[in-house]
Amino acid sequence: MIIRQLDEVRTVDWGNGTSRRFLLASDRMGYTLTDTIVRPGTKSRLAYRRHLEACYCIAGRGEVVDSDGNSHLIEPGTMYALDQHDPHFLIAAPGRELRLVCVFTPALQGDEVHDLDSAEFSHY
Secondary structure, eight states: OOOGGGGGEEEOOOOSEEEEEEOOGGGSSSSSEEEEEOOOOEEEEOOOOEEEEEEEESSSOOOEEEEEEEEEEEEEOOEEEEEHHHHHHHHHHOOOOOEEEEEEEEOOOOOOOOOSSSOOBBHH
């Protein structure tokens, strides 16, 4: 059994926020669980080539925009899953942090960060 408190997990500045990584590849669960904070007013161009991700919003507000330009509101109680390695924009509304509980498969090593200065979609 694995039990961790927030102050015991690896915290990583992933580019436009903070990812608190509760489970990593070294835990041998096959997936990563994170508590992710997205800074207010930020826009992140993301695509996971090697991972699938599901996110559940527990605080704040924002949107996820797919590569066709379709925008989907994110607010507490909303889940979105990137089941096709979907390129997307994650946009946090101004004024308040967007907080997501996320699951990645396969599991992250733990030190991954995004290159948000690139013209391409950032990926792990």
